[in-house]
Amino acid sequence: MNLPNKLTVFRIVLIPVFILLLSWPGQDDALFMAEPSMNWVLAAIVFAIACLTDFLDGQIARRKNLVTNFGKFFDPLADKLLVMTALIYLTAFLQVPAWVTTVIVIRELAVTGLRTLVVENNGTVLAAAWPGKIKTFSQMFAIFFLYLKDWPFASFGFPIGEVLLYIAVFFTIYSGIDYFWQNRSVFADGL
Template identity: 50%
Template sequence: MNLPNKLTLFRIILIPVFLILLLPLFNEKSFLPISLDLGRIIAAIVFVIASFTDYLDGAIARKRNCVTTFGKFLDPIADKLLVTSALMALIQLGDISAWAAIIIIAREFIVTGVRIIAANDGVVISASNLGKAKTFIQMLAIFFILLRDFPFSLITNIPVGQTLLWLAVILTIYSGYDYLKANWDRIKN
């Protein structure tokens, strides 16, 4: 197994670590000048590390010319697992609207369905640039929601994380439409 695929698997392994850190047993208050649990801070750091592996695995695979079908398949699944797990945890914590998560997760199921149809035809569909931008904004939103908009919360009342989340929802809808449009002939057959 090559390094990019190992990084993708590492991202998947970090998901339960991230979720465990959000459990109430890690509710120790942090040293920051806002109401933020230490578990959330560490969870946000783990989330950033997991998110960074998304960039890193692709960059290494392209640079070393070791892009694999397995990697093309597993990388977007790892992204979906990470983002979906984080969204579900944030709903449980009362930090985000279930509607935002439902829209994002529904799009991921639809796109995964299209990928399965394409795979049955022997075609592996890589993530588009729009899809990559969508994933980046989703991950950025989750990070700021985890940190309750710190450090922005010290200087403004604008809900940065929520604003980014709804921007991600818009990108999610648009990229889902774009994905369906680009693969419509494959779907209808």
């Protein structure tokens, strides 16, 4: 297994660590605190490390010509697992509206299904397109700031996490439509 794929697997392994930090007793108190609890800060750090591996694995894979079908499939899957886990916890802690999480989860599952169809029909793995990369970037930054309760922007009264979240929702919808439009032939061939 090459280094980019190891980084992808490492990102997946960080998800249970992230969950443990957020599941620690007393986290319900985070709802009412203006500042993030220590576990939320640690969870944000783990999340940031996981996001950094996403950036690094892609850079290394392209620069050293280590792009593999494993990486094309599992890199975006690892991102989806990480983002969906983080959003589900934010929704449970009433930090993100349920409809936002629902839209993002439905899009992520639909695109994963589309990727599976493309592999079955064409034998090729659908790589991430630019709208999907912007979606992932905006989701990850939104989540990071939401777990930090907008620090350091909170002192200025600027809800950076919320602003980035709605930018992420826009790109989530846009990139989902783009993936389906670009691969509409999969459905035409199957009819």
